[in-house]
Amino acid sequence: MAIQLGSTRLVTEERHLVAGKRVGLITNHTGVDGDLRPTADLLREAGATVAAFFAPEHGLRGAVGAGGHVASSIEPHTGAPIHSLYGERTKPEPSLLEGLEALVYDIQDVGSRYYTIISTMALCAQAAGEAGLPLIVCDRPNPITGLHPEGNLVAPGAESFVGIAAYPMRHAMTLGELALLFRGEHGWGGDVHVVRMAGWTRSMWWEQTGLPWVPPSPNSTGVEMALLYPGTCLLEGTSATEGRGYTKPYEMIGAPWIDGERLAAELTACGLPGVRVRPASFRPWAGKHAGEDCDGVQFHIVDRGAVRPAALGLHLLTTLMRLYGERMSFRLPHFDRLAGSDALRRDLLAGRSPQEILAGWDSELARFLPVRERYLLYPERP
16 A cells, blocks of 8 residues: 655645645656646645646756756646746746745655755745745655665855755655755745655655656666665766766766776675675766766665665775776866765875765764754654
8 A cells, every 4th residue: 555645645634725725836747646646636626726837957847857958838738837947047036926825845856965856945945935935845755765864964155956955965854854954954934834644654665655656857767776876976076977878877887997897896895785796888878978888887786775875985986086096087066066065075085095084974974863853754664
């Protein structure tokens, strides 16, 4: 039996929040219920008027590639405007909120800090608070569980659209919990109402929810990708490819100058928990090194609960720097934005060990955990 999503509970048990109101809907193709019915349809059936759509990265239909331009347009079935929140505008302007009585947010997350829909939610909370509008967040599962927060925090002054506040690479929260944290710790949003899920517990992996998997973005191939993403996404900011433009993005990484056999052996010797590493060769058809023969590795997950993706990504980076420092370059400022500051890049260039760097990350995480605890809505187990 599937859990009950926040969107379902909004239009049944809490429909008074939207019935008879003109709402702006912040959503994309993942905004569907367990029967794959779009949230816009659910809202109309509950007596709300969806007067405007707001589209994040990848667009309302999810068809735009990473970093691609999302244009404002008209929703063909309803005639309502679609306002882009990815490009020149990332926060709704006051004029776009005129005539609305509430904002509803319903987008699926993957569990990682870098995912820009979290920043979109935070900025919409700010805009709603400034306009005196309620923000209703329809909560959804964290597909890689709500356990094991991991990684460093974004440093003060280093906030960006891939890390809008001080929370870790694997945040182990739901979007509803993050919305409450943003309001409580940063004052973003006034009337923030989280419509909780029913039946979800923090230990659940996506398959245990009973819900169909709708890829949140063109490269979100499944739970294995989502679990590795908090670590291997850091390669986006380097000269090695994170595997986009091939069949296993973020699970398979490489470059034309890597010896896959040697890299696999070195990473295996690191004793990375929960994964096995094999040499892999591939030719990306898009992205970095498109059309070039790349050697590298594929991470095969054998024990999801044991995998620590941020530590895995760190071991991967330090090993690549040690073996191929003359070829491993950083794409700035993207790498520093992903890493939450320039500290990781400086540590890598200085040859610091993974153990030294992880000790610093753990110290940062220890400061965050009591803050996180204040906003958790769901138990660990039934």
